[in-house]
Amino acid sequence: MSSLSRQDWHFDMLRYQFIGILFWLCSSCGQESLVSCKENESNNQCVEQTPDEKAVIALNDGDFERARTLLEKLIVDNPNEYFRYPRLAAVYAAQAGFDLLSAASLDSNDDNGQSDFLDSVGKFLPSPLNYSKQEYQTYIEKMNKAKQTLLLMPSDHRQKGEKFYGSGAQFQLTLYSSALSVMLLNQFAPTGDTALDEKRLEEMTVDDAVQIITSLKDAALNSAATNPQISEKINSVLAKVDEKEGASDEEKLRAYLEERKNNG
């Protein structure tokens, strides 16, 4: 091989080695974003998501605690930006064990209108039979927080219309009001439970009964405009309770629950 062709050969080899190294360097970049900020890494060059984006992403990923922390702070800092309230309500409801995705398909005309409203809603709620009293009480508090968060919004922000979040807020208030009332009832007569636990029922106090009935009335009121069929079903339950004999709401409610289980 002449010195010139040997030189060309060396040049070719160097060139292809350079291409190979370049190929290896670039392919080791992987496929992930190179500009996103990683948690627990401080990097001034990264592009950070906004707190709202982080909150919604956490909410969709099921990281409810992170979403809650972000949204609570955002709401404290900007209390008049009401689009965050339904998001926070969804966080609390998820932490209460409520499956919103399944409940969104809840149709008040299930089974040709024959289904028991309490059982229908109860399907999407955690059962107190699977949790201690304290744990279930925590879930009830979360669901109540979900409802109260939505009630903090002005009523015109909780309606279908110009606000992109109005429809979602309205729907969630209907759902969480109903869910809360069922959860309160579930403490003493779990829905879906075929055998009524008398001991559990005896734990219900007068205050508990008043709370349950007030919650049912709230749920009927909150759903009247948006979902009259659900409102009608709740009113039907209230009417049946009221029909029962008893000197107090607690006695009437107890009688209703006993009859419901006997007939179920």
Next chain:
Amino acid sequence: MIALIFIAVFFSNALWGRTNQPLYEDPFDIGAGGTTLTRATQESMLINNPALLPYGGKFFRWLGLKSNISAAKDSIDLVKSLAQGDSSASQSESNGNNLINSLFTKPIHFGASQSASFITNNGGICAFASVEPDFRAFKRGDPKQGSGVPSVVVRNEVYGGLYASLASRSLYDWFAYGFSAKYLMIGDNELRIDLTDQDAPKRVQTELGDIQNTGLNKGIGFDFSTLFFWQGRYVDARLASVMNDLGSTKLSGQTGRTHIPQTLNVGLGLTFHTSADAIHFSADLRDVSNAYEQELFKRLYLGTRILIRTWVGIAFGIYHGSPTYGIELDLFLFRASLASYTREYGDHPLVDQRKIYVFSFTTGLAF
């Protein structure tokens, strides 16, 4: 295929679109990080920087057709999992639940485009059409307008255009300028549907009706570009500037995109080459004045092309802050290329990304 692409718009939901990116991108250029100002592939020169034309060698450069198809990685995975699902009755409910769960975690995204072009050293014409539908469901609302309830965001980008370009070197070999006149057809809006909204079906029907009545928004626009090209024995340097949509391109139509703002794009390129091979590094900054108000990571494109013996090309780059890869096989009568890239629909990284694979087949005559 172009006709089929345009028919698709009449059955599409409302649409949403590209900003500083070109309306039509060649897959190999996408593989090189979407950089197209200092080096571009065939008809991309007319669309991105016609001042590249005079530095091509022979007078008649290209006559041909190109077809591209694309799909998101998640969509391909979803189709594969559905195809492999157990079809027995006992598994059907499980498969149904898996499908619903998959739809809420994996977006559905496909695309198709086609172009036809004739290119010379001093000008060219090209026509292109593309459609790119996208469907994404969110369990608790999308990052932009979610309200905590399940929702769906449907987008469909439909673009078509006709470019006619002229270019010339100046008195100096190292400076060229180019000019493009273009007729564009654009349809890109997006539709957000809360699954809890009982009026959603009516609203979708109304919006579909509006879109079918109005069709695509159309307009005529102009681009002007320059290229400084210093050519050495083994090293070349390029500096490009392109003013797109001079004076803003006005589009017909009352809904959707009604104008395209004027934008300035600048690019830098460095090439190491022999008589047969070349390695081209490029950096493009699109929309220098930030008319679209976007973060820098969506406006900065970086890329490398390695061209071996004119038959094989390998490309890498960074597009929307994520790595891209591409490969092409360039034979006499046909050319095939494959690329992967990540497109960010959100305003920040990892908000609403799609990892997309693009395949292209080109047939024609390279002179």
